[in-house]
Amino acid sequence: MTAAVTVTIVGCAGSSSETSPNQTIRKISVSDASALIHDNAGKVDFFVLDVRTPSEFNQGHLAGAINIDYNAGNFQSEVGNLDRNKRYLVYCRTLHRSGLATDIMKDLGFTEAYDMDGGTEAWLAAGYPVV
Template sequence: MKKLKVLIMTALLTATFVGCAGSPSDTAPNQTIRKISVAEAKTLIQTNAGKADFVVLDVRTPSEFSQGHLSGAINIDYNAGNFQAEVSKLDKNKRYLVYCRTSHRSGLAVDIMKDLGFKEVYDMDGGIEAWMSAGYPVVS
């Protein structure tokens, strides 16, 4: 009986914290906003290669970007002070894969994109560091 109570409490606490951490229920009905693994990101990139409605968005500084980035990525610096203005110029109906160094800035960027009404945005968990740790390629 004690184990059952512990399991129920764990489930309730998990549901509470997950619900507060940007769950899909926080998005509008016509939005897909979620965090994905680097393996899922790689598949997303491969599946959408060459498609005009798919954008890889690097939100690191230009200096970080020049040291290595995902192939085909565009760079809009989250820390530049005009990030929201620059991102608001993008087509909200396209599909976006967003990343930074470790996924802190990309998480903040995705929140802004969600609020701006972007339809489909994926945040690469772990950022480019996790990407490179998985042995996936970058370009300079």
């Protein structure tokens, strides 16, 4: 994946609804997620969003990730406080919550988000590190 690739929002459950012309929302593989992280290292407009519980997050997460628990009652309002014009890589444990999360982000008007297919289970199975 090169820096010229468009960032896409993808949910764990996957979204079947259409995106607007101003949105890029899609699922990507863990290898593409790793490349996305590498290509955007140090950029202030890129965020890695972990939507697992704080307990899951504390057991190991992608470096630099921020944690907003999808299962918390305030998920939509917390995500709503994020800048909708930034680029996000979203992940959960397997793919369900991140898909639901990116559906919410799409509905809130976020322009770019990628859902990491397979979540942390696929990430670890591919040999990528967590902190």
